Amino acid sequence: MPPAPAARKPRAALAELLAGNRRFVSGQPVHGHDVTAAAAVASGDQQPYAVVLGCIDSRVPLEAIFDQTFGSICVIRTGAHVLDRAVCGSIEYVVGQLGVRLVMVLGHERCGAVGSAVEALRTGRRPGGALGYVVDRIAPAVYEVGADDPDAHRLAIRRHVRRTVGTLRADDLLARPVAAGEVAVVGALYDLATGEVALLPED
Numbered sequence: 001m002p003p004a005p006a007a008r009k010p011r012a013a014l015a016e017l018l019a020g021n022r023r024f025v026s027g028q029p030v031h032g033h034d035v036t037a038a039a040a041v042a043s044g045d046q047q048p049y050a051v052v053l054g055c056i057d058s059r060v061p062l063e064a065i066f067d068q069t070f071g072s073i074c075v076i077r078t079g080a081h082v083l084d085r086a087v088c089g090s091i092e093y094v095v096g097q098l099g100v101r102l103v104m105v106l107g108h109e110r111c112g113a114v115g116s117a118v119e120a121l122r123t124g125r126r127p128g129g130a131l132g133y134v135v136d137r138i139a140p141a142v143y144e145v146g147a148d149d150p151d152a153h154r155l156a157i158r159r160h161v162r163r164t165v166g167t168l169r170a171d172d173l174l175a176r177p178v179a180a181g182e183v184a185v186v187g188a189l190y191d192l193a194t195g196e197v198a199l200l201p202e203d
């Protein structure tokens, strides 16, 4: 694994990411309006300091809500941040080859994909096609909180973030640097109403 500059240690990377979200929330982004080819060219070689795995939801554009610019973070988005081999391999690449020390899993309130999983378990009707795969990957979180719980959707969103974090921490190539404290995998939640990102407490 390439050496990380001091400012790119997990704790510093997390502070930088959350500071970007505060700029976004305050309506004073540094990068938010500089979506120009000139800004893209100025990034030169990429030196990302974090990788964020989020949902495809159109209301949660990751670079925007963290006020990031070209070259600063890597972004992966799938329905309800569901993991598969391609996602895990991409994170392994970012950590192992680019020296990134922070992995954030970002869920969000009112997640439609998690809602689909709750609905599937309540009705017994599993969607067909590849959507069924996505629902299957979320289903364990719904089981754990109880599909019939009136608050199942909200609780499953949180549980699913924690499960995703746990899976990544145990990943073949991530487990050792995570255990050594060289890489952090954290879970967080995006509030659609306020734009704020809050870290999820550890279990």
Ligand SMILES: [Zn+2]
Pocket (backbone or CB within 6 Å): 055, 056, 057, 079, 080, 108, 110, 111, 112, 113, 114
């Ligand atoms: Zn979602």
